[in-house]
Amino acid sequence: MSLLEQLDKKIAETGGLIVSCQPVPKSPLDKPEIVAAMALAAQQAGAVALRIEGIANLRTTRAVVSIPIIGILKRDLDASQVRITPLLDDVNALAQGGADIIAVDGTERVRPVTVAALLARIHHHALLAMADCSTYEDGIMCQRLGAEIIGTTLSGYTTQITPEEPDLALVKALSDAGCRVIAEGRYNTPAQAANAMRHGAWAVTVGSAITRLEHICQWYNTALKQVAL
Numbered sequence: 001m002s003l004l005e006q007l008d009k010k011i012a013e014t015g016g017l018i019v020s021c022q023p024v025p026k027s028p029l030d031k032p033e034i035v036a037a038m039a040l041a042a043q044q045a046g047a048v049a050l051r052i053e054g055i056a057n058l059r060t061t062r063a064v065v066s067i068p069i070i071g072i073l074k075r076d077l078d079a080s081q082v083r084i085t086p087l088l089d090d091v092n093a094l095a096q097g098g099a100d101i102i103a104v105d106g107t108e109r110v111r112p113v114t115v116a117a118l119l120a121r122i123h124h125h126a127l128l129a130m131a132d133c134s135t136y137e138d139g140i141m142c143q144r145l146g147a148e149i150i151g152t153t154l155s156g157y158t159t160q161i162t163p164e165e166p167d168l169a170l171v172k173a174l175s176d177a178g179c180r181v182i183a184e185g186r187y188n189t190p191a192q193a194a195n196a197m198r199h200g201a202w203a204v205t206v207g208s209a210i211t212r213l214e215h216i217c218q219w220y221n222t223a224l225k226q227v228a229l
């Protein structure tokens with residue numbers, strides 16, 4: 001059975017939750033052994049896959065979990081706003097580090113390496129490619145280029161203002177167009193994640209609401225402060 005078929009089966013059985021274990025940078029939780037522990041806990045709690053950033057986190061996590069890992073590498077480049085897996089060497093390193101699926105920025109922004117070249121390198125390693133997209137046009141382009149999975153990851157992050165709600169309309173439009181869609185970005189409640197599946201998502205990735213303690217505390221603090229005012 002191919003990895004996609006295995007995932008199809010697991011998603012049908014358990015509902016399709018992917019857990020992104022990306023601590024806030026410089027957080028006391030930003031340590032490979034803590035990322036790996038969160039990932040193992042997510043696996044034990046029924047996650048179908050994980051999303052892990054960085055090679056040390058990937059290697060440490062790979063050693064303790066058995067479910068598929070979507071690997072990414074984030075970089076701050078001078079000449080491009082593209083942050084997620086922008087370079088061919090990043091793809092090579094993630095493949096060597098044990099990723100099953102590699103996600104790359106799939107937007108049409110100025111970039112050091114084309115999406116086509118990144119996807120070709122992922123496929124050269126015989127891995128699955130996920131394209132993190134911001135718009136319908138990005139998604140369709142990446143699907144045509146051969147990305148097996150289209151993520152709505154970057155919707156709201158290539159514009160000045162990031163909305164509070166997740167982009168369910170984009171999930172629906174891409175799913176209607178025949179893409180295998182991972183809904184990702186601001187699915188902060190179980191109800192929102194379930195709604196993504198109703199809008200045609202193949203699976204839903206949740207990060208902040210499960211693994212970023214500082215964000216969750218901030219949501220509570222904001223709500224509690226409003227009562228105190």
Ligand SMILES: CC(=O)N[C@H](C=O)[C@@H](O)[C@H](O)[C@H](O)COP(=O)(O)O
Binds near residue numbers: 022072184186188206
């Ligand atoms: C825009 C961007 O760089 N997103 C990143 C991609 O890996 C992560 O910072 C997000 O946490 C992830 O996509 C999950 O989303 P949320 O944390 O909202 O559940």
